[in-house]
Structure formats: structure tokens, C-alpha cells
Amino acid sequence: MTETLREINDAYSKERPLASYARVLGVYGTAVAALLAAGRLTGRKAPDRVAPMDLALMSVATHRLSRTIAKDTVTSPLRAPFTRYVGVSGPSELKEEVRGEGHRHAVGELLSCPFCLAQWIATGYAAGMVFAPGVTRLAGATMTAVAVSDWLQLAYSKMIKVAK
Template sequence: MRSPGAVARRVVALYEGDARRPVRGYAVVLGSYAGLVSTLALVARSSGVRLPERVELADVALMGVATHKASRLLTKDAVTSPLRAPVARFEEETGLGEVNESPRGHGVRHAAGELATCPFCLAIWVATGLTAGLVFAPRLTRLVAGMLSAVAASDTLQIGYDAARQWVRK
């Protein structure tokens, strides 16, 4: 009978084929996320915090826009590049204060680099944080989500304004 480690290595090898994917690193990232969610649930339960019966549509919209802005800010903004530097490599400026970066390293570092440079990948973490915030500190969370949503609206207006100016010049 094969050891669990041998079985895991075989599964990873069969999954990867000729590609080199950081499957073990992804497992660590997934385990970290599961640990975070489990910890939040235990803290909520032990502190007697009651979950809302339903999530209001206004909160979903607010959190959706805030999640979008926060995940882009954390994964693409030039100013937040020091946060990504340990796991990412600068590739190029893309304009509008954003940069493209690629994950570096192998294993967990590479998986963390993918998470740190991908707004789609990081969005679930951000949304989880905002959701936890609605449970533990709803007023503060709505304030922060409102601020992030205002920045997203401002970004949209800035881009629209620049596009309109370019169109008028033609």
C-alpha cells in the first residue's frame, strides 16, 4: 500500500502533466483560506455574534463595488507594489497608476504571487473580509466599503472624462 505522500505526489504529477503548476502551493493557500474562514466562524460563535438572517441587496452592491476596488488596488496599483514585491516581479506599467507583475519563485511563493497579482483571485479574500466586517463591525465596514466604492466611482469618472476630452479633440 502506498503512503499518503506517495499518493499525493502521483496525483500532482498526473494533474500537472508536462506543465509545472504549484499545486502544493495552491493547497497551502486554500488551507490558509479555510483556516481563516474557520477561525472567523469560531470567533463569531464563541463571542455570541448573531449572523444576519439575510444580506440586503444594498450591502451586496456596496460590497461588490468595494471588493472590485480593493482587489484591484491590492493587486495592480503601483503604490501597493511593495506589498507584492516578495512574491512578484515587475513587468510593465499599464497606465492609470497600474502595473503588470508576474509571480516569482516556486511552490507556495509562486501560488502567493498568483494570488497577490490577480484581482479575480484576491477578490474572494477581500469579499470574505468585508463579509466578516459586516458581521463583527457593520458600521465601520459600510463606511470603508462606501469609501472604496466612492474611489471606484471616481476612477470611472476620471476615465470617462479623459475619454470625452480625447473625443472632443478629434
């Protein structure tokens, strides 16, 4: 069994840094375990249900913040050690390639992928709802306002192009 797993890992890892991905997953799992432990130690519990408005805020805020971290020009210094600038991919968004091998590559994929970041951000938002719901809702409302503003900016730009 171990030999088969080793063969699969060797064949697969020529293309993908599996061990580094496993470590990144380990960091995520450790963070979730630490949050659960902190909740128990402080007597805080997860809500029995999530209100529809909280789910809406969490969804839009997660979308906006994951795109901000993964694609925004201003956050490129966070990604620079792990990515290489390629060009512009859309309005106020950059296209970058992941650089390096191993951990550097795995972290670069995480930081440059809004879909990958969304799970981490949503987990942080959920933790915020347990430990600091008021501040978390305010942050969520702020990111939601930014997302709606982005969509309105894009719609406005499209209307201007159509009107010309």
C-alpha cells in the first residue's frame, strides 16, 4: 500500500507539489482546530443557524475580499514573493503566474486564486461571527458595498460603451 501511494505521489508530484499542498491544508486544519479550541475555552458556540442576511453578507464579502487579495493591484506586494506579473486580466485586476517550487508554488497558487482563497476567507468570517459578530458584520457590509460598487462601475462602463 505504501509503495503504491509513493508511486502515485511521485507520478503526480512531477506536475503538482503535493507535499506542499498537504502542508498548506495542514495549516488550514490547524487554524480551524485552534479556532474551535478558542471557542471552547471562551465558552463561545457557533450559532444554531445562520440568518439569511448574514449568509448574504458573508457570501458577497468573501467574493470581494478573495478577489482583492488574489487580483488587486494594491495587494500585489503580498503576492510578489510567490508570483510573477504577466499583465492585466480585467478592470483593476492583474494576471500573474505562480513562481517557484514546493511551498513557494503552493502558497503562490493559494494567494493568486480567488476560488482557493474563498474557503479561507469564509472560515475567517465564520470565526468572526462567533468571536466578534458586530465588527464582522460591519466588515462584511463594507466588503459587500465595495463589491456592489465594482458591479455598478462595470455596468456604468458598459453603458458608456454602448452609448458611444
